[in-house]
Amino acid sequence: MASLRIGFIGAGNMAQALAKGFISSGLAKPQNVTASCPPTDQHLLQQMKLLGCATTHDNREVASTSDVVVVCVKPTIVGRVLQELRPCVTPDRPLVTSVALGVTLSSMEAALPPEARVMRIMPNTPALVQHGASVFTRGTHTTPEDAELTQKMLSAVGQCDEVPETFLDAVTGLSGAGPAYMYLVVEALADGGVRMGLPRDLAQRLAAQTMMGAAKMVLSTGKHPGQLKDEVCSPGGCTIQGVQVLEDAGLRSALISAVHTAAAASVTMGRKQPVPSPPLAPPSPTTSSPTPPTPHRRAPFFPPAARPQRAPQPFAPF
Numbered sequence: 001m002a003s004l005r006i007g008f009i010g011a012g013n014m015a016q017a018l019a020k021g022f023i024s025s026g027l028a029k030p031q032n033v034t035a036s037c038p039p040t041d042q043h044l045l046q047q048m049k050l051l052g053c054a055t056t057h058d059n060r061e062v063a064s065t066s067d068v069v070v071v072c073v074k075p076t077i078v079g080r081v082l083q084e085l086r087p088c089v090t091p092d093r094p095l096v097t098s099v100a101l102g103v104t105l106s107s108m109e110a111a112l113p114p115e116a117r118v119m120r121i122m123p124n125t126p127a128l129v130q131h132g133a134s135v136f137t138r139g140t141h142t143t144p145e146d147a148e149l150t151q152k153m154l155s156a157v158g159q160c161d162e163v164p165e166t167f168l169d170a171v172t173g174l175s176g177a178g179p180a181y182m183y184l185v186v187e188a189l190a191d192g193g194v195r196m197g198l199p200r201d202l203a204q205r206l207a208a209q210t211m212m213g214a215a216k217m218v219l220s221t222g223k224h225p226g227q228l229k230d231e232v233c234s235p236g237g238c239t240i241q242g243v244q245v246l247e248d249a250g251l252r253s254a255l256i257s258a259v260h261t262a263a264a265a266s267v268t269m270g271r272k273q274p275v276p277s278p279p280l281a282p283p284s285p286t287t288s289s290p291t292p293p294t295p296h297r298r299a300p301f302f303p304p305a306a307r308p309q310r311a312p313q314p315f316a317p318f
């Protein structure tokens with residue numbers, strides 16, 4: 001497995017988290033990892049170089065030298081990047097995976113040659129410390145070996161589940177975005193400790209370890225979180241008073257709404273594909289009147305037949 005050649009298109013936060021996680025878990029050797037991004041983001045490639053990875057500004061070079069490509073660019077440019085990779089992708093190799101929120105398998109497959117092997121992944125940044133939470137969905141032409149490989153790669157950096165594609169937006173709103181919600185909680189708990197006179201460093205470590213310990217209790221004991229909460233709330237004690245404050249503030253409802261809103265955003269953001277500019281329409285030969293130039297009209301990036309079949313807004317707006 002360490003001989004696996006992994007290529008990252010994009011070298012930002014998610015690419016770096018996965019690259020560091022893959023290397024530190026032993027899944028990949030640094031010299032077998034390549035990353036590309038535009039020259040304007042050279043500083044990101046420097047980070048990849050520090051890991052020992054090869055770097056380039058040529059996305060096609062990444063595709064040509066990798067067994068698995070991980071597309072780690074913003075959803076709006078995935079289509080353009082896949083068009084660029086198209087000449088380097090065959091049914092044999094590479095396996096093309098994308099972590100982009102909301103970008104469907106059907107749109108990826110439509111941008112690549114027929115029978116290209118495609119996977120859609122939703123990881124999260126704690127993959128960097130091998131505590132990621134990832135899911136993946138296989139495309140039409142993937143093999144059982146591709147699914148096994150994807151499972152192995154993502155399991156090397158945390159937990160991984162294969163899910164139907166219809167789950168992907170919800171997963172994005174929950175575990176894709178979730179670390180940010182948890183950092184808010186850790187920061188605020190630490191603020192509470194500081195408010196009560198604790199040194200910042202101690203307060204932050206107590207808050208983070210408490211979050212990690214509580215998460216491990218849920219995963220290891222298999223108990224319902226409500227039961228675990230009850231075990232902390234001594235009758236008439238202080239915890240239930242703190243819990244009441246959080247209930248009054250609507251903590252649960254706020255978290256449910258956060259997942260809902262982020263999942264809905266994943267649907268809309270991922271389906272918005274930018275479009276290449278077609279050439280301006282030639283002037284009509286029948287007229288010489290000084291009419292204004294034809295507006296610069298944009299054509300859909302994907303052919304209509306390749307558009308996702310699903311309604312773009314399965315989530316009720318607030």
Ligand SMILES: NC(=O)C1=CN([C@@H]2O[C@H](COP(=O)(O)OP(=O)(O)OC[C@H]3O[C@@H](n4cnc5c(N)ncnc54)[C@H](O)[C@@H]3O)[C@@H](O)[C@H]2O)C=CC1
Nearest residue numbers: 010011012013014037041072073074075099100101123176
């Ligand atoms: N940041 C996160 O926690 C997560 C991000 N994702 C997904 O990962 C993708 C990337 O997100 P981030 O890493 O946060 O963004 P980022 O802004 O940190 O990185 C984007 C990268 O794309 C590169 N890029 C831009 N145009 C390019 C091109 N034409 N060719 C090659 N590279 C190009 C940029 O130079 C940069 O390295 C997004 O689609 C996002 O939905 C998914 C799960 C979690």
Ligand SMILES: O=C(O)[C@@H]1CCC=N1
Nearest residue numbers: 101172173176177178
């Ligand atoms: O905020 C974002 O768009 C990305 C996707 C999930 C986490 N970060």
